[in-house]
Amino acid sequence: MRKQVRVRFAPSPTGGLHLGGMRTVLYNYLFAKKNGGDFILRIEDTDQSRYVSGAEEYIHNCLNWAGLEPTESSYHGGNYGPYRQSERKELYKKYAEQLVKDGHAYYAFDTPDELENMRHDLKTEQNPSPQYDQSIRMKMRNSLSLAANEVRKLQDANAPHVIRIKMPEHETVSFIDMIRGEVSFDTSLVDDKVLLKADGMPTYHLAVVVDDHLMKISHAFRGEEWLPSAPVHILLWKYLFGLNEMPQWAHLPLILGPNGKLSKRDGAKFGFPVFAMNWTDPKTNELTEGFKEKGFLPEALINFLALLGWNDGTEQEIFTKEELIEKFSIERVHSGGAKFDYEKAKWFNHEWIKKSGVRGMEPGVKRLLSEKGITDIDSSVLEKVVGLVKDRCTLLTDFYDHSYFFFKSPEKWDIAAVRPKWNEAKQLFFAEVIRNYELNNDWKAISLENSFKEIAAANQIKPGEVLLPLRIMLVGGKFGPGVFDIIEILGKNETINRIKKALTVF
RNA sequence: GGCCCGUUCGUCUAAGGGCUAGGACACCACCCUUUCACGGUGGUGAUACGAGUUCGAAUCUCGUACGGGCUACCA
Numbered sequence: 001m002r003k004q005v006r007v008r009f010a011p012s013p014t015g016g017l018h019l020g021g022m023r024t025v026l027y028n029y030l031f032a033k034k035n036g037g038d039f040i041l042r043i044e045d046t047d048q049s050r051y052v053s054g055a056e057e058y059i060h061n062c063l064n065w066a067g068l069e070p071t072e073s074s075y076h077g078g079n080y081g082p083y084r085q086s087e088r089k090e091l092y093k094k095y096a097e098q099l100v101k102d103g104h105a106y107y108a109f110d111t112p113d114e115l116e117n118m119r120h121d122l123k124t125e126q127n128p129s130p131q132y133d134q135s136i137r138m139k140m141r142n143s144l145s146l147a148a149n150e151v152r153k154l155q156d157a158n159a160p161h162v163i164r165i166k167m168p169e170h171e172t173v174s175f176i177d178m179i180r181g182e183v184s185f186d187t188s189l190v191d192d193k194v195l196l197k198a199d200g201m202p203t204y205h206l207a208v209v210v211d212d213h214l215m216k217i218s219h220a221f222r223g224e225e226w227l228p229s230a231p232v233h234i235l236l237w238k239y240l241f242g243l244n245e246m247p248q249w250a251h252l253p254l255i256l257g258p259n260g261k262l263s264k265r266d267g268a269k270f271g272f273p274v275f276a277m278n279w280t281d282p283k284t285n286e287l288t289e290g291f292k293e294k295g296f297l298p299e300a301l302i303n304f305l306a307l308l309g310w311n312d313g314t315e316q317e318i319f320t321k322e323e324l325i326e327k328f329s330i331e332r333v334h335s336g337g338a339k340f341d342y343e344k345a346k347w348f349n350h351e352w353i354k355k356s357g358v359r360g361m362e363p364g365v366k367r368l369l370s371e372k373g374i375t376d377i378d379s380s381v382l383e384k385v386v387g388l389v390k391d392r393c394t395l396l397t398d399f400y401d402h403s404y405f406f407f408k409s410p411e412k413w414d415i416a417a418v419r420p421k422w423n424e425a426k427q428l429f430f431a432e433v434i435r436n437y438e439l440n441n442d443w444k445a446i447s448l449e450n451s452f453k454e455i456a457a458a459n460q461i462k463p464g465e466v467l468l469p470l471r472i473m474l475v476g477g478k479f480g481p482g483v484f485d486i487i488e489i490l491g492k493n494e495t496i497n498r499i500k501k502a503l504t505v506f
Numbered sequence: 507g508g509c510c511c512g513u514u515c516g517u518c519u520a521a522g523g524g525c526u527a528g529g530a531c532a533c534c535a536c537c538c539u540u541u542c543a544c545g546g547u548g549g550u551g552a553u554a555c556g557a558g559u560u561c562g563a564a565u566c567u568c569g570u571a572c573g574g575g576c577u578a579c580c581a
Contacts, residue, residue, distance in 0.1 A: 050580060108579090127508075198579055254574070314520090337511090341518065343531060467541080471542095
């Protein structure tokens with residue numbers, strides 16, 4: 001019988017959720033949905049010094065906004081909780097002790113100062129970062145190097161200590177990565193990582209193995225930065241639960257910024273978001289803008305992220321979430337890192353705005369306009385405006401610039417574009433247009449345009465000479481959709497008022 | 507420094523021993539548009555380098571170079 005597919009996203013609540021994390025969420029989600037599996041959100045908050053309040057709730061909000069809800073989490077519940085590692089603290093210790101008993105781990109009593117001294121003393125140009133490994137462990141203070149009675153004494157005195165894994169000598173540890181194929185390591189070159197900290201909390205290395213086992217995780221996806229510590233995890237699986245029980249691993253390629261791994265700094269420096277949603281650091285109050293607030297549609301972000309490192313082998317680029325679920329396969333994920341291209345991200349958003357129906361866009365646009373002070377909006381007008389302007393917007397926030405003039409009469413005009421060619425004849429021409437429009441009972445763009453051109457012809461004025469002034473009268477400048485489309489939506493009173501008002505200024 | 511991973515247009519990528527190395531973003535040109543955009547058509551542009559295997563290599567092997575990651579009682 002095939003094992004039930006269960007995957008997890010396991011962030012630590014230390015700040016904003018960036019693109020790399022978002023993509024890990026996505027791939028987990030798609031894989032779970034495709035295989036009828038469960039998607040678990042587990043909070044890895046074992047480092048109390050880095051815990052940031054509000055970060056967990058924020059992660060939930062991001063997943064909710066993106067439509068990538070987990071099936072099990074501290075908020076959704078589930079049969080494998082608690083889903084916060086800090087609440088599972090007592091679980092880990094017995095596994096660490098078991099490892100010591102079996103000779104795969106040991107107690108280490110070295111103080112932070114002693115560790116620092118060791119690193120300082122051993123540091124050379126040839127070896128800039130000395131490790132706590134088999135070459136050095138017998139010279140440190142631990143249950144391997146110390147006499148048994150001395151160890152007992154330290155324990156009786158409650159001396160602070162950690163538990164470290166004892167890496168075996170010259171073994172080759174290898175495993176099959178779903179993306180990269182076989183990866184192998186020489187255990188002699190890996191250090192004796194801390195498994196259980198002095199405060200009794202596990203480190204990531206112990207916690208990830210224990211929890212993946214207890215939560216019956218079948219496939220473990222994580223960023224490529226974890227590849228170097230994979231041999232530790234493989235060994236832990238072997239010692240604790242057996243390799244047969246181990247999930248299948250996939251190490252996802254990194255998302256790169258202009259120089260290396262994408263960071264919050266890159267966003268600030270180059271002017272693009274890196275977090276899914278706005279994040280305010282509770283300590284510094286510093287705000288980092290998110291894709292949501294920048295004006296991205298969740299569908300577009302998902303689509304963009306999915307294609308950053310994966311494709312279905314065809315030339316299709318626009319995928320709905322349902323299509324992604326159907327077509328996604330972890331084997332088609334690339335092994336190489338991908339540089340984040342903000343221009344391409346915006347292109348996806350533009351495509352999704354065009355693809356979305358007017359109805360779907362309306363609530364978002366209405367919210368945006370009201371944030372900018374435009375509140376009294378007739379819904380039939382809004383519908384027409386959105387339909388007319390939609391294709392011109394790349395970001396949701398562009399709707400304001402492309403449509404505010406439907407709701408606000410201009411107070412300034414691009415007079416420099418009109419005045420040099422302005423004359424008495426044009427003044428009279430517009431007076432006639434007003435008289436004509438007052439009598440128009442149809443008020444459709446096409447009839448409005450026809451009568452405008454007829455009046456121009458009768459006055460021996462080329463339409464081109466009065467079209468631009470008309471536009472500027474209505475919207476204030478050289479922009480916007482077709483003038484007669486604007487006029488139709490504005491309606492008779494508003495159009496005539498705007499022309500009259502501008503005429504007094506030109 | 508050591509270990510691990512990677513390398514096809516500027517960017518994201520297709521091609522898994524066999525057409526002229528295909529598409530998308532960006533860029534450029536033209537068309538459309540009596541505004542600004544959208545849109546349409548076309549164009550510039552890549553297999554890191556060197557060996558080897560082979561009738562034939564972007565593709566397989568080795569080496570080199572370059573890029574990235576890790577090297578904490580952080581994740």
